[in-house]
Each structure stands twice: as C-alpha cells, then as structure tokens.
Amino acid sequence: MGFGHIMRCLALVKQLKQEHDVYILSSALPLNVTAQIDAAGATLISVNIENVDFGAIDDADNEQLEAMQKLHAKDCLADFNEQLDLLFVDHYQLSAPFCYIMRSKINTIVVIDDLANRVHNCDVLIDTNFYHDYQTRYNGLIPSHCHTLLGPTYAFLRSEFFCIDNRIRANNHFLVCFGGSDPINLTERVVDILTTLKSSPFTADIIVGPGYKHINSLRLKIQSLVGVNLHQNCTYMSSLMQGASFMLGAGGSMHWERAKSGVAGLIITLADNQIETTRALHDSDCCLWLGGENELADDHICKAIEKALHSPDQMRYLASNAAKLVEPNQSPSFVVDTILEIVKRYS
Template identity: 40%
Template structure:
C-alpha cells in the first residue's frame, strides 16, 4: 500500500502541517495492513517536500519514512509542482493515496495528479479554494463549520470536520499525569518566526510568583536557540526543551500554557490545559476567536499587538482566578474526546481504500 504526502515545512511556513502529516503517517503504518485481508501487505508512506530553509527531511527520515526534496527555488505553478512530484517517484507510481496538506495547492494540482493516484485526501483549514479530493479533513472549529466547504468540494467528497478529527500523536491518548500548580508551559511551535518565546520570558520575569516553574519548548527550526539557552542557563526555575517528543507530558503537568494557535489548540484541549493564546497567522484567528468565545482559551490578540506587560497581567489574572481556570480546563477538554482524533481519521482512510479495492 503506497501513500504519498505532499507537504512543506520551513522557518516561514512553520512546522504544523508537517507535524500533523507525520502523526498521520505513523498511525497509518501501524494500522493492520491498511485494511487489507492479507496481513502481509506493507504500508509505505513517502513524503515530498520542497527544500526550503527549515525543511524536515532529517526528522521524517528519522521517523522511518523516505522523503524526496523538490528544488528550493520557486516553483512556478501547480502543474510544475505536480510534474516534479511525479518525477520524484518515477516507477513507484501509481500510488494508492495522495495526501495534500498545502495552502498553495488546490484542485489544479489534484487534477494533474489524478492519473497517478487512486484516491486523494486534502487537509485544509482555510476553505478559500476549490479541491478535487475524495476525503477532506479540517480539524478546526468554526461557527459555520458545516457549510464552510460548500461549492469548494464535490458532492461525493467525504468531509471530516471539527476537532474530533484532530491529528494528535499517540502520547496524547495515554493516561494523564497529575497537574502541578504554578507550572507554566511556553511553546510557539517549531519555528516561532516572531520570537514570541523570548517575549513571553520577558513577561514571566515580571511576575511576582516566586514559586513559578517554567517549561519552554522550541523546535529544531527555532533561529535563536543559542541566545535562549544562554539566557535560560541563568534562570534555575526555567527548563528549556528542544524538539522534545514528550509534549503531552508537559501539557498534562502544566497549570497554564502560553502559545499560539493551530494544532496546539487541540493538544491543549485533550489535556484540559488552560491557554493564553497569541495568534501568529491570519488563518489562526477565526478558530482562536471562537474558542475564546466558548471560554476554552484566553486570546490576547495577534503577535504584533502584544507587549510583555500585557502578557504578564493575563498570566497573573488566570493564575489568580481558580473558577475561571477550572471552567476553561473543562470546556477545552469537552471539545476533543479521548476516543476520537487520529484513530477516527485512519478509520476513514481505510474505509476509503477498502471501498476502492472492493
């Protein structure tokens, strides 16, 4: 069973698209023969990514998957992208499934790939362009969720909509650890292009709480690792974690998280972790605004608007209001049930493939 992922990561794009695709790939190869009656049928997931600064080729290969890099120079159009993608695979095409997670690709790319794949799945959250796909996943939460893709996908497209389909790593479905008071988790994704990690540390240094413990998580694409490491070395109450594989544990133990939107929302929700959120991209705002309205997080605004003093006050206010803290935790937890998520998406993919294979 041959599955292809077309997805990119970079210091500018961020790593969220790649992270959720890698989560899905790991879950697919662990599924029994991808729904085949012959349990000896192997499942192969291969990634096609552009060689942008901060690409994840080494991480993908360390996870056990092949990764073909497209040229780093600008790709002129989607037809050229499709031609390069096909050339990267050569004789291994046709594939059973193509999974696309890319804001720059739409129905033009899918239609160009149709002859080379049996099925197409698209992962999206913008709902701003047409897709030619058999399966569409949008794991975010919007007030108009049920109608967002009207006119953007065909009537036969199966739509998986909402955080019950969030692609979360296996660690988030394990038994939870006890939460610790006055423990703050800081994470703005793998790249943190605007260095909000440093801004948050400035805010934390203003706090009066002397018993505070802080965990800071940055990815391998974070550009200021050396400077941050030197700063943290002088602060015994701060622990720096670089590209860690135990995020669920840190979220379960923390009492508050400061971070951005994206998939992190659903990681927070499944662990019931109250969050103070600073959005870093336009596509994060609608979902974050809706979660803020529901009481599942505290949205301070977009990154250009935030100052350390403002963040300091928000942290102090949430720390000092146990009723609001508990309500936010419970509201968030109800949005992503432990029995849902990645497993449901894998089941949908297997059903699609079984339907094709009869």
Template identity: 30%
Template sequence: MRIAFRADASIQIGTGHVMRCLTLAEALRSQGHECTFICRDHPGNLGALIAERGFQLSLLSQADLAEWSIESESDTALAHADWLGVPWQQDAEQTLEALNGPIIDWLVVDHYALDARWERRVSKRVGEVMVIDDIADRPHECKLLLDQNLGREAQDYDGLLPEACIRLVGPRYALLRPEFAELRERSLERRRTPELKRILITLGGVDQDNVTGQVLDVLSKSQLSPETELDVVMGASAPALDEVRQQAQVLPFRVSVSVGVTDMAERMCLADFCIGATGSTTWERCCLGVPTMTMVLAENQKHAAEAIARHGAAVVIQNQSDLEAALQKLLTNEQFAENLSAMSNAGASLVDGLGCLRVINHLKTEQ
C-alpha cells in the first residue's frame, strides 16, 4: 500500500500528532508499505525528524497572515482552525498538489483544524481516508476513524461520521512503537518491589509554559534523597530548554537533561515514577506500567485525564497551580510504595502495546 500522512507540529500545536503518525508509518514500512508525509512549515515543525527517519516529506509553505485573517472567517466553527495557519481550502489545494502522482491507497489525517469539508475535497485523489482524532468535535468524511483515548466511546462520534465508517476507539488501538511491547514484561517485572530511585520528567515536545522548570523547582524543595536520579526529557524546540539546563546544574540531585531521545521505552522501563503530560506518551507509560503523576497541559487532554484518574492509572493534576501541593503530598505519603504498585497494575491493564498492528490490519482489510 501507499499511505500519505497529513499532520502538523509546531510551538502552538506540539509534537504529538506527528509523532504518533511517525509511529504508525514506521510500523507500516516494516511490513513493506510506502509512506509519505505532508506537513506545514510552522515554527517548531518536525520536518527534519521526518526526513531523518527516511520518509519523503512535502513541506507546505507558511501563509500570508493578512490573507488568512480575511479568509478564515467562515472557519470559526472549528475550535482549532487557527492551528492550520491558512484557510482550509488553500490547505486542501496544496495537499492535492503534494499528492500529485501515483494513487495513494490511504490518506491518514491527524489535525484538529481539518474536517469533512477538507476530507471530501482531498479524497478525490486517494483511495480511502483515515482520521486520527481525540476530541469528537467536528464531522469527518472517512472510512476509518481512530480515537485511542480512554473514556472515549464509539457513540461519541454519532452524527459526525458516515454510517459505514469503522470506529477504532480506546487504548486497545494506541499507536506505540514495537519496543514498548518488547520491554513490557521486563518493565512490569521490576515493579513487583516498587522503590523510588529514578524519576522520569517528560512534559511534551514543546512545553511552552516551562512546566518542566516548575516540576524541578518543587522537587528541589522535597525530601527526596540526594541520590535520586532525575531523567529530564525535552524537545529540541522547547523554548525553555536552556533555562532548564541551567536549573538542573544547581539541583541537589543527579540530573540529566536529554533532547530528541530515541530510547524513550528504555527510559520509561528504568523509571520508578514519571511526571508527564497527558498526551500520547500516556499510553506508552501504561504499557510499561510506569506509575505516573500526569499534568493536563491542554483543554483537549481533560477528557482522557479524567478517565485515567477514574481507572487509577495515574495521579492527575488538572491545574498547574495545584502541582506543588499535590506532588509534596504524594511523595510524603506513607503508602507511596503501595500507590506506585497500584498505578502500575492499573495502567498495564489498559494497553498491551499491539495497537499499531490492530490498526494496520484494518487498513489492509478495508482497502
């Protein structure tokens, strides 16, 4: 099959949409399928990473902002319309130009600023359309829809999809790289006797508000042992990267700050506890049973966070202002070790790491 992906990353959007598409693309390529990417040249885009991973990339040009402000008036119904950077009609035409060539069997669309209007216009040059969504707030014209979030129900998309659209809903379909399934048994085994020696801190590829710095500040005031290791992971486009590096040098712990890592599964496996964002990495942590305090850093993360909290798979912080009190309370809890074990078991029961294979089987079946 030939598959094209339309997804964006930026300082505003973050990196999660492109990263999960890359995960699916790499799984497809491992089975002999050909994948290409179409992304816009936003500040903070991941074009270099996509090319580094060996995928063909069409990078759409940035828009004239004055033209955008006039032509976007009809798009106000979409809550994230400004994430696109151009009118949807212009994006559709540019995407069609990028698709000019041999027929694409599947177009995978992962973008909150695109809906059924765009999908109908672009579908004339592709075999089928698959949509990856999280928020169920707009209609789609597609053959397959994937929403990998806990707490989402298939009926949440009633009235938003064609009747024949197949809905792949829930973390059973979470798009994880194969190393997470490979490390799952090892990671779960080492959590049978929980301890707190190594903390992984990963708050998204951008972390525009520098929540990482806030977390480090709170930990510096805690009673953690000086022997505690802090493994801080950030994206290369994170605005506060240099500030965090300087902060790490004066902390009373063993701290490393890493950028653009390719061994996240190994880092999660080694972590006794994680402080992370409620994004796609949530399902990676669940697969490996990593006990987590998860931060809600965007409105579209609230629904999944509430479901994760109900399931007991993580401690959820809805507001950044609550971070210090919640983290101090958690770390000083006499039952902290038991809490780690309970969170690990609850998370591991949700995700087995085989979601990519399930999604690919549907792509092949429904072609």
C-alpha cells in the first residue's frame, strides 16, 4: 500500500471513528505506519493480498484470479462473526470477485479507485482524480445501482487542510516533496540541483516522509544551503504549503492537498498512474507538468525552478485554477457525510 493510500485511509478513520468501530485490513505494513493507525483509533488486522497486474491478465488467467480473490475475501471475513455496516476497498489488486464474497457480511461496499481497469461490485465508487473523461471512465465497470462520486470535489483531505491561513506568501519560497518514501531519491537529486541555482535568491522547505531512507546524506547537503530547511514526517504540511509560492513534487493525492492550500504545483510524475491526471491538470492550467522522472535532465528541472521563481503571477494563476476544483469540499467530513447520506437514503 502506497503512502498516499495510507494517508487517505487515516483521513477516513478519523471521520468514521466518531460514531463507528473501525477496522483496517491490510497486508504487512511498516511499524511507523501501524503506530499511526493505532493512534488514529482503528484496529489493524493483517491479511495477505498478492500483487496482480490487471493490465497483463488474459482470459486464461481470469479463472485463477477470481479464485484467488475469493480466497482473500474468505480470509478477511474469518475475523468477523457479526454483520458489518460498511466496507471501503482501496486496493489496486482487488475487484468484483473479492467484493462478491465480502457481501455475505457487508451491508454496503465503497470502492476507491483511479485506474478504471477492472470490474467492481460496489454500491458507491469514488475516484477523486481529474481526467478529461472522468465522468464516463467507469461506464460498464460498475453495477447499474452504483452511485459515483467523481472528481477532486471528493478528495480525502485531512483536517489540517481546512485551516486556512491567509498569510502573505513569499514569491521566492517553495517546497520540495515527493511523497512518503521517495524510493528513487528524487529529493536528494533536487537538493543537488539547488546547490547550482545561483541566479535567483530563494528559500525552501524540503519534506520527506517516514519511509525515506536517505535522511543522513540529505541532511548533510541541506546544511550547506542557506535558507533551506528539512522536515521529516511532519504533521503540518498544510501550513508549509500555505507559506509557499509553489511546490516541486509528485502527482497523486498531493495534487488536491496543494489545491486546497492554494499553492501552485510543478509536477514530476513518478509512476504511470500519475500521468493521465497530471496531464489533464496541466492542460487545464492547474499545474505545470515537467515530465516523468526518468526523462528529465537536471538542467530542465533547474530552469523550471528559476522560471517559477521569476513568475509569481503565473504561480498564483495556476494555484487559483486548481483551488476551484476542490472548492465545494468545505469540511473534513464532507466525503464521509456524503457516503453515509447515500447509505441512509438507499438502505
């Protein structure tokens, strides 16, 4: 499970635990993540879910895949004797066969997806991403009775992103963050680039998550940069975003955190599933997509940062356009309240 999925689940837990007992069923997670789940008030149950590339499945594999998912579902249900009200499925390796078995003890199933590459058996489907065809991507993939919550309006955002700080943003201050673990260490590569940035005065916050493995070498390099600060596993991301003119970062769920915080995004995509949304946002003047991490030269990244530092009006324009995408979401409980209202109305 990626760090973005974990943060999304934690946002859900914090809203649901006020009136419900919440369980998280997941394959093995790092200790620091299990600690966060425990602190959020959920009970963690470990299960074994195998990785499956749905895009590579042919007809000969379908029967085996269906049997495997049904087995996973039975393993999950073995931990529960009573009927459960609501199940959220947030996993790229699970589809309709899994949910079909889960229905024996689940009243309502909500699927969270953004790939639209497999059939779902659910009552509510949530895809918070922005695509040119986001309203029709799931045609033929969900039951006729399924309610869809589509687009950034339904992004799962933590409470901190609703605490708006109207401070004056510094035009020459920016953030760098590439997610919770940054396995390719793009963060350190960008810091190396910043040491060569001589033509423009700047300050910056460098943010890494709990899974980042290069903290010692990164810290040493940042110590040589005046006005650059390092933050690890910070719980105040929104505050940092609201003080910056732009943010150099990845796609994924951070798109909506940036949008809610009013900071422009200079995006380097780290995975194929980040490209489609990032391209659509770029085409709609809601971010600047620099390209994929494996196709960008250091000089390209350096020039993009320099241009952003000299273009505060453009950064404000991008941030304003992105903010409109999440504007209807005015409360940390908005998405959960919407789901529970659907459940109440049609149960």
